[in-house]
Amino acid sequence: MKAESSKQGEEDSEESLLSRSEIKAVMKEARLKTVREKEEKEMKYYESRAGRILEKIVGGAPISPEVQTTLAEAMKKDEWEMRPGKLKLKDQGGPSRK
Numbered sequence: 001m002k003a004e005s006s007k008q009g010e011e012d013s014e015e016s017l018l019s020r021s022e023i024k025a026v027m028k029e030a031r032l033k034t035v036r037e038k039e040e041k042e043m044k045y046y047e048s049r050a051g052r053i054l055e056k057i058v059g060g061a062p063i064s065p066e067v068q069t070t071l072a073e074a075m076k077k078d079e080w081e082m083r084p085g086k087l088k089l090k091d092q093g094g095p096s097r098k
Helices: 002-016 020-058 065-081
Strands: none
Touching: 020 065
16 A cells, blocks of 8 residues: 555656646746846936936926937946947057066
């Protein structure tokens, strides 16, 4: 009786496990969700910065959401392209040899 229950327990645990492709799909979905949340957070940050900049420029005049979104996207792209470590000047080579 004890041997039968242990065999049945092993079969149940094997059936309850996810297949390799299912695990990959779950991991991919989790990664996409994380990336999406990060992008939303970044976009909110840049939109708030753009809003503050435009508010200083135009004073109390109304600002269209399209202008604010366009400026936020441009700021995000500009900052991404100018990240430290991406730019290398011509005279910056390896360590100097004397």
